[in-house]
Amino acid sequence: MAGPVIFAAMRIQFCGADRTVTGSSHLLEINGLRLFLDMGLYQGPRDEAIRINSILPADVKSADAVILTHGHLDHCGKLPFAVRQGLKCPIYCTAATAEVARIVLEDSARIQQEDVEYLDRRSRNPGEASARALYGPADVPAVLRLFKRVNYQQKIDLGHGISFTFYDAGHILGSAYVILEWNEGNGARSLLFTGDIGRYGEPILRDPFPIPRPVDQVITESTYGNASHGPIEQVGPQLLDAVKFCIDRRSRLIVPSFAVGRTQTMLWYFEKFIHEGKMPQIPIFVDSPMGVEVSRIHSQFRDYYDEETQAMIGSKDLFGLARVTFASSTQDSRRINSQAGPCVIIASSPTCEFGRVLHHLERSVENPNDMVLFVGWIPPQTLGRRIQEKQPRVRIYDRWYDLRCQVRTIHGLSAHADGDELLKFLKPTCAASTEAYVVHGEVDQAEAFAGRLLKAGIGRATVPAMESSVVAYASDVPVNQTAAPRKADQD
Template identity: 35%
Template sequence: MGMTLTFWGAAEEVTGSCHLLELNGKRVLIDCGMHQGGKEQEARNRDPFPFSPAEIDAVVLSHAHIDHSGRLPLLVKQGYSGPIFTHSATLELCAILLKDAAMLQEKETERHNKKRLKQGLDPLPVLFDETDVENAMLRFIPLEYGLVFEPVPGVSVCLKDAGHILGSALLEVELDDGKRRKKLVFSGDLGRAGMPILQDPVLVDSADLVLMESTYGNRLHRSWDATLEELKSIFAQAIEGSKGNILIPAFSVGRAQELLYLFHLYAKEWDLSRWTVCLDSPMAIEATKVYIRHYPLMDEDFKRFVRQHPGKHPLLSDVQFIQSTEESIALNEVRQGLIIIAGSGMCNGGRIRCHLEHNVFRPECDVIICGYQAVGTPGRALVDGVDKLNINGKSLDVRANIHTVGGLSAHADQAELLRWYRHFNNAPPLVLVHGEKEAQEILLATLESEPSPPQALAAAGLGDSLDLAALPELRWLYQGREPL
């Protein structure tokens, strides 16, 4: 009855991860993420699923980030009643992130409906609410790395550490349709070797097909040593001016914890005693507690530090946790001496927008961009050197010093992607996902010039459907929803 894989998200784009695996009439969804970015991108979250949620038999979730997990409550709301398999840490993080996503949905829908009312248009229903999140969380089944499970007959899956955020997994998927066996490896979001806190991404030896993310397929990150020197220089320059604040938009899961750890390790070297470090994100604070509970997943350097410094946890010291809205607003009365870490990481929501409103027009202030910025987001505009930024209905001159620190990225760069792929035996067929078209084109050309290029190579487009039974040939049954 067929063995196919169809790409319904993160196809020539970085958000909305969603891949449908079909085997002998059974259907497994790998990820079900939200589209993030500008208004057009986020409006796509209201589009109908290109499949019937009630006809999906199982979901396997690679990690908790909203562009991979964010439409799960909607999937359940629209009829999905099966299990959601994922790592136990991902379950805990999703309980935090999806609840926050529901609150944002309600606020955004209320804001849109006020405009629609003025235009004489019918109100839009909220995409999903906290009850939908609770219903979705009931479907989660927690797993650990290395455990082989069978979401449906003929499909066995093993989660391996992807080193991207806590609980992130790459998937080894064995398929057996009764006539042939194929092995699919999905990188998920692939982390980087040698980064603080987390283990390095697991290397895999064999596959009949590799699905690999390509977020930074067109560039190299700065080395870790150079990144630390860059941060030290930014703080030194800011201290010399010493009349403003430093804003760091940060994803609540992964980046926020990494920054806390670095500020703890390098507080003396970077002269951070002159500053008050504030984590202004209730969600990031809750996520930090999850990181602490999952101490066994950390790398050896982190665990050794904790053992050698009992009672002084590196994610809990030398930082003020800002919980209430009133406390957050009060920070805007402070004109200098604050390092504020706040979400959202792309500046398209959350408390960071309020802090930008009060600081981005001030030349004595600094903004450190340290994560991926999707097209259409305020964060991307800052990276691209925009002169004015629209925040909360105001057009603000951008006079603050904008720093882009790519070396803190939790995504593998081009060299690291190539290194991970090269570990496979016999250069298996490779399909790129989770990357913008320009990045993918450059990575495709680089892969084709390798001494041992992939047996077959392509970037998946939205709606493309691959016949897995034909591997190692990449035989497309559909491309862009149109049959060949």
């Protein structure tokens, strides 16, 4: 005899950033419609990254929509690979996200191609198969053609009785969280996916938009779910103090920085200091081709700014496009390298493992008057972390240097909300009837944040494993944690 018929209206498959931070991707099946929330690249040790990134959720060809929350690589970086495998549905995102994602994907494609070329050159066995990039620059335009630009708070009908709305997430330019709404047999249902949520009071960006109404289900990030950032009000004075140190000594201030977001935040502060008469106009350089492009995009999307930044607009050039020297070519970079102080050089990458910052560090680390200023958390076992820890000798390229320069860190800047801020954001939907899936965080952060959500009154909070799925029945009971935990779950 057949078993009871249960109407399964919605299924979530966790395809990435589960019990880890990068590779955000979730497949939702609602009333027969298949849609992806983000499709990001996993960033980790090389072999593991290649293995995880070459797995795609089943049959991307039949997807009906992708909803892209923002342009960071760990949220959009798998799209060219998916399109190469047959994904052909619309990719919904804000207009600014479309621009940021274009730059990020072009950069990722170039890096992957160069990486494969390097591996091929290194291979000594003529019979060995050539390495293959996940995608190359030629695969990016097909992704860009699928972008459908959507405004914040514009309800989009996806068919099958399902709609979604983007709200400002305050994380990077164009970032959004999304609320999906649909009808099931027993009434209206809703799901909120946070993407990445930003800090309150960050320069340039608006605060995360308050959740407009409680939802039934939440998929939430938890990057810093159990951590606390320094107060944001201290960032300005600390930065100004570092600049003054270098002005007094006619020395160089090296700021290793992300190209997307953090570089523009630095430029915003310098523009403010100069405008308020707190800092003289000294040479400021952005030595990062991506930093240059993303800064230009920030200038184009003025209606995305917060009130303070809107009020600063007028004749002012918020991202220093007139005052700042942007280096796109390697010749520009060389010229900057020979620049005497006082000057500020913002260069990628923050880890100091690669990128143009290495040339500038070579010249500055042995000079006690120069300063390396870190403006965020630096992963362990990187050159950036070794400098941050003030190890007496550091290796740059193939040479050892005595670390004699000044080293400081500003902790208050982060593109992510900390645990308290994330809880503040989710508070309006912390009800007994709500269930949360906590993703996009290392296990300790995710589990601790799930605990905090339960304490705050949310009905149910779980930390799903990658490749697991949850079926939400019409009766509201989530069941069926299907797949076995992956290797990452045992680490």
